[in-house]
Amino acid sequence: MQDAEQLARFERAIAAEEKVEPRDWMPDKYRANLIRQISQHAHSEVVGQLPEGNWITRAPSLRRKAILLAKVQDEAGHGLYLYSATETLGVTREELQDDLLSGRAKYASIFNYPTLSWADVGAIGWLVDGAAIVNQISLCRTSYGPYARAMVRICKEESFHQRQGFEIMQTLAAGSPAQKAMAQDALDRWWWPTLMMFGPHDAESAHSQQSMQWKIKRQSNDELRQKFVDQTAEQAAHIGLVVPDPALRWNAARRHYDFGAIDWAEFQRVLGGNGPCNRARLAARRKAHADGAWVREAMLAHAAKQAARAAA
Ligand code: BYC
Secondary structure (H helix, E strand, C coil): CHHHHHHHHHHHHHHCCCCECCCCCCCHHHHHHHHHHHHHHHHHHHHCHHHHHCCHHHCCCHHHHHHHHHHHHHHHHHHHHHHHHHHCCCCCHHHHHHHHHCCCCCCCHHHHCCCCCHHHHHHHHHHHHHHHHHHHHHHCCCCEHHHHHHHHHHHHHHHHHHHHHHHHHHHHHCCCHHHHHHHHHHHHHHHHHHHHCCCCCHHHCCCHHHHHHCCCCCCCHHHHHHHHHHHHHHHHHHCCCCCCCCCCEEECCCCEEECCCCCHHHHHHHHHHHCCCHHHHHHHHHHHHHHCHHHHHHHHHHHHHHHHHHHC
16 A cells, blocks of 8 residues: 555656655666666676777877777766666665676677777767767656766766767778778778667567656657667768668658668677677676776775774
8 A cells, every 4th residue: 555655656756757866765666677777887888998998009199099098987987977876776886796797787789899990989989979878868867866967977978979989980081092991891880780779679678668657768769769860870971981771861751861670680699698799898897807806805904994993
């Protein structure tokens, strides 16, 4: 009975666009769904440092290296805000780390693809961060307060990331024939995996209906994917690159771009752990965690000493 009243109050608050805060009553399923989505998002930010981090030592100029370093550090920061937001829901950082390192947790499929050339750093900023912004602008209005607030700051930083990637692509596309070919090759390889970032079609999306009802998600996977295609198709044309999709064309009746079919078998393969870099990504995270053990031990020892001193 009390639960029914609490649920009714919760649903009224959601309908009134009030934010849910950590100490508020919430349905168990709301809490579990948020822990799932926010922790996957946090893991994505952390694993997402790896493909670009691969190019820090080989950035073509000091300016490009400084920008890339700052960007990769931003991704680490996003991971930290998002782990903190997840912890407000009653899980510990250790549990979350464990889920990632054991391979139980998902993270964005896109980060299981390799970065083969410098243009891939441009393509990630332009396409992957571009897709992330489209999704995350919408999440700034998510119903859970700590997640919504983290998104506001993250979106500001993602906007800088998207612009730096676009500027790299624009420069390469206007460069020598070899540079333009490198930019086109990067677009060819990153385009379709980027479209998969938005998740399965709405009809196949397991969590969408409940997440939309509780305003965890504000726009559907397909709506956001369409928005991304509409803006990016025009950007590609502007810098003289060709989107690798013969079906891409403006549909005046729909006032949107039509685009071709996504290879969902490839998406499932990558989610199942068999993408080009899944094993390397997890191995890198496990090594980083093991290499950092002494830092965690030193911090715990320091905290224990301080607590003992304060108690004395
Ligand atoms: N990759 O019911 P659905 C970044 C899973 S990082 C892997 O539609 P939902 C950046 C999904 O989790 C940006 N898995 O799920 C960092 C679910 O599996 P489970 C990352 C995916 O949650 C560094 C199942 O498929 N952004 O920007 O309603 C450098 C069914 O899907 C994917 C976020 O995480 C995928 N692409 O909708 C540069 C945004 N898609 O849990 C850039 C926050 C789906 O049932 N997340 N799955 O085992 C979201 O907005 C939503 O979780 C999604 C999926 C739209 C991704």
